[in-house]
Amino acid sequence: MNKVADVLNKDKALWIYKRMVLIRHFELRMQQLCLDKKKAGENPGALHSYEGQEAISMGISACLRDDDCVFSTHRGHGHALSKGLNLRLTVAELMGKAAGCCRGRGGSMHLFDPKIGLMGGNGIVGGGLPLVLGAGYAAKYKGTDRVAVAYFGDGGASQGSLHESMNLAGIWKLPIIYVLENNVYAATTHFRYQCPIENVAERAAGYAMPGETVPGNDLIACYQAADRAVRRARAGEGATFLEFKTYRHRTHCMVIPEHRPQAERDEWHSKDPILIFGNRMMDEGFAGEAELKKIVAEVDAELEDAVQFAKDSPYPDPATLTEGFWAN
Amino acid sequence: MRMMNLAQAICEAVDEEMARDENVCLLGEDVGVFGGVWGTYPRLQTKYGERRVWDTPLSESAIVGTAAGAAMCGLRPIAEIMYFDFVTCAMDPMINQIPKARFMSGNQLTLPLTIIGQFGSGSSEAAQHSQSLEAWFIHTPGWKVVMPSSVYDTKGLLKSTIRDNNPVVFLWNRSLYEVKEEVPDGEWIVPLSQANVVREGTDITVVATSFMVSQTQKAIESLGDEISVELIDPRTVQPLDVRTILESVEKTGRLLVVHEAPAICGFGAEVVRQVVYHSFDYLDAQPVVLGAMHVPMPFAENLERTVVPQPKDIAEKIREIVPARAGSYV
Numbered sequence: 001m002n003k004v005a006d007v008l009n010k011d012k013a014l015w016i017y018k019r020m021v022l023i024r025h026f027e028l029r030m031q032q033l034c035l036d037k038k039k040a041g042e043n044p045g046a047l048h049s050y051e052g053q054e055a056i057s058m059g060i061s062a063c064l065r066d067d068d069c070v071f072s073t074h075r076g077h078g079h080a081l082s083k084g085l086n087l088r089l090t091v092a093e094l095m096g097k098a099a100g101c102c103r104g105r106g107g108s109m110h111l112f113d114p115k116i117g118l119m120g121g122n123g124i125v126g127g128g129l130p131l132v133l134g135a136g137y138a139a140k141y142k143g144t145d146r147v148a149v150a151y152f153g154d155g156g157a158s159q160g161s162l163h164e165s166m167n168l169a170g171i172w173k174l175p176i177i178y179v180l181e182n183n184v185y186a187a188t189t190h191f192r193y194q195c196p197i198e199n200v201a202e203r204a205a206g207y208a209m210p211g212e213t214v215p216g217n218d219l220i221a222c223y224q225a226a227d228r229a230v231r232r233a234r235a236g237e238g239a240t241f242l243e244f245k246t247y248r249h250r251t252h253c254m255v256i257p258e259h260r261p262q263a264e265r266d267e268w269h270s271k272d273p274i275l276i277f278g279n280r281m282m283d284e285g286f287a288g289e290a291e292l293k294k295i296v297a298e299v300d301a302e303l304e305d306a307v308q309f310a311k312d313s314p315y316p317d318p319a320t321l322t323e324g325f326w327a328n
Numbered sequence: 329m330r331m332m333n334l335a336q337a338i339c340e341a342v343d344e345e346m347a348r349d350e351n352v353c354l355l356g357e358d359v360g361v362f363g364g365v366w367g368t369y370p371r372l373q374t375k376y377g378e379r380r381v382w383d384t385p386l387s388e389s390a391i392v393g394t395a396a397g398a399a400m401c402g403l404r405p406i407a408e409i410m411y412f413d414f415v416t417c418a419m420d421p422m423i424n425q426i427p428k429a430r431f432m433s434g435n436q437l438t439l440p441l442t443i444i445g446q447f448g449s450g451s452s453e454a455a456q457h458s459q460s461l462e463a464w465f466i467h468t469p470g471w472k473v474v475m476p477s478s479v480y481d482t483k484g485l486l487k488s489t490i491r492d493n494n495p496v497v498f499l500w501n502r503s504l505y506e507v508k509e510e511v512p513d514g515e516w517i518v519p520l521s522q523a524n525v526v527r528e529g530t531d532i533t534v535v536a537t538s539f540m541v542s543q544t545q546k547a548i549e550s551l552g553d554e555i556s557v558e559l560i561d562p563r564t565v566q567p568l569d570v571r572t573i574l575e576s577v578e579k580t581g582r583l584l585v586v587h588e589a590p591a592i593c594g595f596g597a598e599v600v601r602q603v604v605y606h607s608f609d610y611l612d613a614q615p616v617v618l619g620a621m622h623v624p625m626p627f628a629e630n631l632e633r634t635v636v637p638q639p640k641d642i643a644e645k646i647r648e649i650v651p652a653r654a655g656s657y658v
Contacts, residue, residue, distance in 0.1 A: 069400075
């Protein structure tokens with residue numbers, strides 16, 4: 001197994017660590033805000049938490065540039081923050097405020113920032129899979145080495161849109177990375193009811209692209225798999241299918257009560273990606289405990305600033321609802 | 329001036345816009361090597377290459393999705409759906425992705441794409457190859473919907489459509505392939521959202537779309553001098569040039585809408601809604617929608633002609649709405 005130092009320089013490793021912690025604490029804080037609303041008798045909303053999957057979005061995003069595109073899912077806060085979406089604008093958007101990244105029109109499942117290649121979450125499972133083809137095609141059309149990433153889950157892997165997408169990507173050798181985050185459950189349905197085989201990545205060969213099964217809670221393994229796929233794509237060699245085995249700490253969304261076996265949850269919690277990465281860095285003498293604690297404190301301060309910014313921001317003016325509806 | 333048919337109009341529009349703008353590209357089934365099953369894109373792939381004119385696999389959701397993603401990333405794709413009935417295989421990108429992306433992103437995204445296709449009945453192709461589905465996209469916020477009725481308008485509107493920075497569904501009726509018209513040399517543009525008063529009149533306003541425009545003209549000819557019909561072709565059904573229609577109804581006092589789609593919840597229902605709301609006091613008769621019977625399109629030719637309004641049906645409906653002139657017998 002590679003040492004962290006063999007794969008990442010210190011700045012990058014700590015940047016990755018900070019973002020993983022940010023995603024985790026963001027999810028916790030946003031859910032807390034929802035529960036506060038519920039206590040106040042307001043509509044709490046239903047967030048789809050990314051807790052537990054941080055190694056995947058950061059492993060991928062650490063290999064991407066701002067001009068690479070990412071098509072996210074309903075569980076997209078982690079994808080968005082990994083890609084670099086501004087924290088204040090993210091919190092404001094989740095609160096539906098005018099200052100949100102999408103003017104309060106998109107919300108939790110539709111975070112967009114095309115300037116950094118964030119082409120939106122998606123409320124439709126598998127909805128981004130046809131769209132990623134166009135991003136891949138545009139990259140080739142314009143003669144660039146940009147790549148396009150499509151995230152989806154074990155549920156999304158059953159959608160016909162995935163198969164049509166991989167088929168076309170295989171024919172045209174598009175610079176796409178298919179990122180399957182297999183977290184064992186699609187809403188409440190266990191993977192055994194979802195797929196007749198154990199490793200979805202085995203299907204990739206049928207679409208003329210390599211498929212890899214990756215331990216999704218190991219940041220270094222995720223980064224290395226992503227790096228291979230991104231290099232392939234940039235070199236014009238076509239698409240790659242990566243299946244990351246992982247687990248989400250929460251149920252599908254906040255309104256679904258916990259239903260998964262305790263033993264299963266305990267096992268996966270013992271493989272917490274942030275603890276694994278942090279401990280590894282400390283064990284290898286790559287970073288110290290104090291350093292990592294300082295990063296956590298920075299994250300919490302930035303998060304509180306963002307929450308306050310969002311709380312202080314006004315709701316969108318209804319009179320502006322149709323502003324810019326048609327592009328000129 | 330020169331003679332031109334519909335396929336040539338489409339080809340010329342696409343060719344001119346591809347020459348004008350590097351980002352315009354064409355994708356669909358059989359459009360490249362074969363030049364389109366309707367003969368609409370001959371030699372375009374030879375001229376522009378596989379990068380800009382490309383044959384897709386048989387995969388409507390991938391075709392439409394590719395157009396969507398490419399538009400989000402700076403291209404101006406034109407994606408063909410071979411029979412517009414097949415759009416059902418692409419309904420997620422058509423309804424949940426494309427028309428909503430700009431709005432959900434707070435206007436950060438612009439999707440200058442065109443989805444084109446032919447539709448319509450009259451060739452005995454049965455229920456799954458003969459529908460008129462424009463109402464679905466008129467009804468979905470975020471789409472513009474264009475339906476030309478003539479060769480001239482087809483070329484001019486398609487050029488405008490390609491240049492428009494919004495998602496547009498551009499539909500032509502199969503029956504129009506046989507039409508040949510005299511058209512100018514060179515280029516011309518027909519703007520979107522501008523209705524065409526095809527023929528002026530005083531007794532009744534008939535709003536007709538696509539192939540029903542020429543079918544209505546046949547009906548009008550059969551009426552002779554009996555009734556003075558004002559015929560309006562909206563050309564763009566969404567966003568609709570309501571003003572032209574209202575001005576006409578305020579002059580004639582009567583409205584008939586004719587389209588090939590079923591009458592229930594079709595485009596005609598929307599026209600009537602606008603007219604009744606804005607021009608109620610001007611109406612001398614109930615507004616009427618003449619659309620297809622509410623059945624799937626049957627295969628047998630005679631049954632098809634029963635389901636879809638024919639010129640004689642249109643003429644009969646006009647006679648029903650416009651009362652006999654003073655001095656004539658009912």
